[in-house]
Amino acid sequence: MTATRAHLGPVLPGPTATPRTARVINDRLALGLLQSEGPLTAAQLKNLTGLSRPSVADLVERLQDAGLIEVVGTSGDDRRGPNARLYAIVADLAYIAGVDIRTYSIGITVADLLGRTVGTAAMPVGPSDDPEEVTRRGTALLERTAREAGAEALHTVAFGAPGLVDPATGQLRATGALPAWHGDLVTEVRGRLGIPVLLENECNLAAIAEQRVGAALGQHTFVLLWLGAGVGAAVVLDGQLRRGASGGTGEIGFLPVPGTSRLPSVTDCEGGFHSLAGSAAVCALARSHGFPDPGDGVDTAEAAVRWARGSGPEERNAAFLDELADRISIGTAAVCAVLDPGCVVLAGEIGRAGGEALAGRVAERLPLMSPLSTDVRAGTVTGSAVLRGAVLSAMDAAQEDLFVPAP
Structure with missing residues (x-):
């Protein structure tokens, strides 16, 4: 491909940078370009980094000797000489995994060093399943998925989970009635695999994606x-x-809001923003607008929102989406009043199902409650945004460890 990134500039040795340090930084710069731009020739690396031709030649040789890059073809523009060779990161140098642990399921994605999926798996978890058995089966599923994908030894695993992740200990502190096996699974994988295991709140991973x-x-x-x-x-x-002092930044399910019958408590977010915009509340709202009974689960809430966008009487659909947008706008306005982020992304199953129809309605309501200008967008990451964010986090950690060439 033709590289078009702006000149980034090399790091030259100086009073605070030894030749060794400069080499490492420039090598990391080149590796970053190879990741973001795809295969590049030495000439393209020279133009993008600003390094001299001999420096790029040395850089390429170092990265090849370290097993980090390889020749994957030749440039279509010029097939003569070493400058025409296309270099790329060795994607199978290491494998990583992302794990999304939800209330009733475990999702797994195994990927190569560039974040490209090589294996997936999912496991349902019943509300009465034995926590120890869930932990055992979940760990075995991760190992089996990696093995079947040809990734016998994973480099890094990143977990996404609901609840608070303590910044000091890295341990999960569940909120509300979340299952205890969430933390047990992370602990078991850490102990059994003996590799770096990251743990992050699911919303944070979705934001990364x-x-x-x-x-x-x-x-x-x-x-x-x-x-x-x-x-x-x-x-x-x-x-x-x-993340906040206790890892609780963003726990807006507990946010006290008007329109609920009571206040939330330290152990129960019912009565907070959760009671206006969580899946059970959305299902109840859909029923009140005459929709077919959607039940009370997240899948049925998502289906109700999608149904409102494309089926049934237009007037009823609009009324349902309008009231849902009214509710979401209450929590959104509160967040914007404190943080003034300028941009809000509606994600999760319900936010993504609402698409631009719901995001546009929320955007229309915010200026009526706040003087702050806020762009409201629907999430666009396909599949599980939590899993995608987990894979990206694990990929970043693995690259940070591996992309330091030997002297």
Whole structure:
């Protein structure tokens, strides 16, 4: 491919940078370009990095000797000489995995060093299943999925889970009635595999995915609003994911709001924003508008929103979406009043199902409640945004460890 990225500039040795340090930084710069731009020739690397031709030649040789890059073809523009060779990162140098642990399921994606999926698996979990058995089966499923994908030894695994992740200990502290096996599964994988295991709140991982490949691409400050079985938020300010003193940034299910029958408590978010916009509340709202009984689960809430966008009487559909947007706008306005993010992404099963029809309605309502200008967008990451964010996080961690060439 033809590289078009702007000149990034090399790092030259100076008072604070030894030749060794400069080499490492420039090698990392080249590896980053090879990841983002795809296979590149030495000439393209020279243009993108600003390094001299001899420096690029040395750089390419170092990265090849370290087993980090390989020749994958030749440039269509010029097939003569070493500068025409196309270099790419060795994607199968290491494999990583993302794991999405939900209330009633476990989802797994195994990927190569560039984040390309090589294996997937899913496992339902019943509400009465034995926690120890769930932990055992979940760990075995991860190992089997990696093995069947040809990734016998994983480098890094990243978990996404609901609840609070303590910044000091890295341990999961469940909120509400979340299953205890969530934390047990993470602990078991850490002990059994003996590899780096990351743990992050599911909303935060969804925000990473939307920022890297979705609706928040290019946004350095935004809030992701998760609308699913529960509600939550992820906060990115000035390019940094904010977790808070106890890991609780974004627990807006507990946010006291008007329109509910009571206040939330320390152990129960009923009465908070969750009671307006969580899946059970959305299903009840759909029933009140005459929709076929959608039940009370997240899948049925998602189906009700999709149905309202494309089936049944238009007037009834509009009334349902209008009232749902009224509810979502209450929590969104509160978040914007405190953070002024400028951009809000409606994600989760319900937010994604609502699409631009729901996001547009929320955008129309916010200026009536707040003087702050806020762009409201529907999430666009396909499949599980949590899994995608987990894979991206594991990929970043593996690359950070591996992309430091030997002296």
